[in-house]
């Protein structure tokens with residue numbers, strides 16, 4: 001995606017996988033994303049495998065990617081940039 005270069009996907013869902021230095025760094029990212037998701041009332045699917053996280057953003061109620069997913073992806077990018 002042009003304005004989200006670390007994300008891939010289609011109109012149904014966008015996804016980003018990121019590897020952090022340690023498992024605890026990965027968990028810290030998940031914790032910060034959880035705070036933002038609650039603020040936004042918009043929640044990514046998160047897969048945790050040791051220090052690798054995969055985020056999936058889609059708007060369940062719409063069945064597609066909306067502006068809320070793009071905003072959530074931007075916020076996830078900020079958190080990852082500050083943690084790695």
Ligand SMILES: C[C@H](O)[C@H](O)[C@H]1CNC2=NC(N)=NC(=O)C2=N1
Nearest residue numbers: 041042043044058059060061062
């Ligand atoms: C009522 C409340 O707005 C909804 O249940 C929210 C909560 N978080 C959500 N998160 C996502 N990703 N998609 C949704 O449709 C959604 N719906």
